[in-house]
Amino acid sequence: MLMKAEPSPLVPADTDEGTPVSVKIRERLLAARQRFHSNDNIAAFIEPGELEALLDEVAGKLQGVLDSLVIDTASDHNTGATARRVARMYLHEVFRGRYNKAPTITEFPNAEHLNELMIVGPITVRSACSHHFVPVIGKLWIGIMPNEHTNVIGLSKYARLAEWVMDRPQIQEEAVMQLADLIMEKTQPDGLAIVMEASHYCMAWRGVKDMDSKMINSVMRGVFLKDPALRREFLSLIPRRNGG
Secondary structure (H helix, E strand, O other), X not given: OOOOOOOOOXXXXXXXXXXXXXXXXXXXXXXXXXXXXXXXXXXXXXXXXXXXXXXXXXXXXXXXXXXXOOOOOOOOOOOOOHHHXXXXXXXXXXXXXXXXXXXXXOOEEOOOOOOOXXXXXXXXXXEEEOOOOOEEXXXXXXXXXXXXXXXXXXXXXXXXXXXXXXXXEXXXXXXXXXXXXXXXXHHOOOEEEEEEEEEEHHHHOOOOOOOOOOEEEEEEEEHHHHOHXXXXXXHHHOOOOOOO
16 A cells, blocks of 8 residues: 655745735845835836736735724625725825835927926825825926936826826825926936925824814925025915915
8 A cells, every 4th residue: 555655845835825925025124124005106016917916915904904894795795895996096096106116207308408497386285194095185396407318208208207206195295295306307407496285185084183274395406506586586486385
């Protein structure tokens, strides 16, 4: 009678099977010593097919949250698919800037040697407060002072870059700095100025429930820092932020 062979102790078992995809991604990040804060992009550490698997995992965890909130998703037709809808919203919409690579931006040489102030805006931006995951919605204006070596990109591409950065859980101050770093890298101008004004629903929807307060902040780089007259010119050309 043939006996069934026992697996050799020298052959390692397949430890990857059954491991949650979030754990695999986290292990890659830790091995590479890469930060994965809420406003970081981690697309380089997600392998093909894993984003959909992550959606399944997040949906399962959110179902547990709904269960703990004592919401009867089995008989309530309004919430039966809520866990998956919210998971899809996070991964493919409001937080997609974490899980997707940067948009492809075509850059052109400054053939006409443009060297005058250019302002793009207002660009409507939508983000989420990293403290409560509630909306941050506002507008931003971008000022560029090009030089003969500056890479020229289409106006709509500034909006695409802003969307990619803002589609992550953020605080506004860090979001504007991230966007400034990205635009400086892409265009290499003599100077860059960004002003952002936004409503934070962590104040309007909860807490003090102040519906009117807004946060305004700015980032100035290069000649905008060194030249007060240029900085004043940029700020004076931004339309009145009260909608006028």
